[in-house]
Amino acid sequence: MIYLDNAATTEYKPDVVLDAVTDCIKNYSVNANRGTSPKALYLQQKLLETRRKLSLLYHNGDENRVVFTAGCTAALNLAVMGNARRGHVIVSATEHNSVLRPVMQLQKKGFISLSVARPEEGKITAEQIDRLWKKDTWLVCLSHASNVTGTRQDVGEVGRLVRQRNALLLTDCAQSAGYFPLDMQRECVDMAAIGGHKGLHGIQGAGALIFNDRVTPRPVTFGGTGTESSLPYQPDTLPDGLEAGTLPMPAIMAMSAGIDWWLQNREKHAAVMTEMQTLLQQVKNIPHVKTYSSFNQSGITCFNVEGMDSAEVTEALQRQFSITVRGGLHCAPLMHRCLGTFDGGAVRASVSCVTTRAQCFDFLNAVEQIAKYPHSF
Known part of the structure; x- marks a missing residue:
């Protein structure tokens, strides 16, 4: 089987991660x-x-402002719900x-008003955020990289505007952790959420919310x-007050080992990712294939085959060629509305540092066959 769904979870786990979990x-x-x-x-x-x-x-700036969670989803919920207040929130469509x-839950309850910034050529700019700004805006949410297209956002440009307005910036780093760094101080990010099971090559079950001294979320658990x-x-007390219950230590140990492994090998891994992503992007040259992503550091290529639903392409790749990719909306419906792919979704292929030429x-050969003979699949 060829595994190209690394944007969801990286299948490969290095020995140092497996050893840390086993130990x-x-x-x-x-x-x-x-x-x-002694063990405790x-x-x-x-x-x-x-x-x-x-x-x-x-x-x-403060290790006590690193809070472990059950994953990136839990970290993002803590960031939003733990800081909830009345006022205006801006989110990106990515x-x-x-x-x-x-x-949306806060909006449904009448707690906040909400504006959505839609990307222009994949990017969210400070100018767009400025146009949506209201006097009671207190939170801006901007993903570091899209999980649909892989496009990396200029977080610092937006962050400086948000900081000048004395609001908070939350950045979802699910698709960047283990691929490219984020300097929260330089880029004026107040809260960053990560998971351990993607680019850091850890196991499922652990994430973290990392925040600065401008914000302290209230407990949600x-x-x-x-x-x-x-x-x-x-x-x-931080971090204890935000970590109720037993922590997922095997997953945290995996994350720790994954960080070390990435830092020791990141130049080599980046070179492999660049080469494999460049190859995968050649899918755009196949007749009857439409692509929605350009080269990116997250290793994501998003496309559709004319006349076929993304689920059909995904199933054909798996059944006929033993290639695992991901179809559908990728839990990012607003992004698919922007791309015009909301009805049928899109196919996402994502490489890792162990993907081969x-x-x-x-x-590429499999997609070419499917696009050439769509009714055969």
Whole structure:
């Protein structure tokens, strides 16, 4: 099987990640921040090390403002719901449902008014945000890279405007973590959400919300923290107050190992990604194929075959050629409305640092066959 659905979850897990997960499950199946056993203290130290790595990587200025969650979706919900207030919110049409649905829920309840910035040639500009601005705008949501087209946004341009207006900028880094960095200080980002199972090549089950000292989300999950247990209400100590319950330590350890692995190999991986993405982009030269993405660092190529629904193409690639891609709306309906692909969706193929030239050529040949003989599939 050729796996080209890495934008959803990277299939390949490096040995250092597998070793970290196995070691945690086999030898350290205890709770971090609970108790004083050597194993618990070891996990607590590993937890602190991972916070420090993410703080340094994203330049948020305070490792205690790195909060672990069950994934990027949970981190984005914490960012939106944990800061909810009355007023106006601006979101980009490139956002994933993990941003759109929490924001839409606030709008549905009459809590906020909402404006949507639609990309021009894939990009959201500060000028667009400025045109939508209202006197009570308090939050702008801008994904670092689209999970549909892979287009990278100029977060810093928007961030500087948002900072000047004394509002907050939330950036979804699901498609950039492990591919290209984000400097929160330089780019004026207040909150960044990541997951561990995509570009960082970790396992499902852990993400993080990284935020600066301009914002402190309120808890959206309540329960045990291992500290201040006599209090009848959730403590406001960071990060404990935002991490109720048992943390997913195997997934966090995988994330930590994945960060190290990426930092040690990122130049080599970037070169491979560039070559494979360049090859995949040649799908645009196949007759009867329409593409919606240009070259990008996230490794995403989005396209359709004339006369076929994206689900039909996806099924044909899997059934006839054993190539795994993703069709449909990719949980980003507003982006597909902008592309004109809302009704039938689009096909997304996404490479990783272990994708090979042979796999890319097999993919291109398969799409060419499907486009040439659509009624045969």
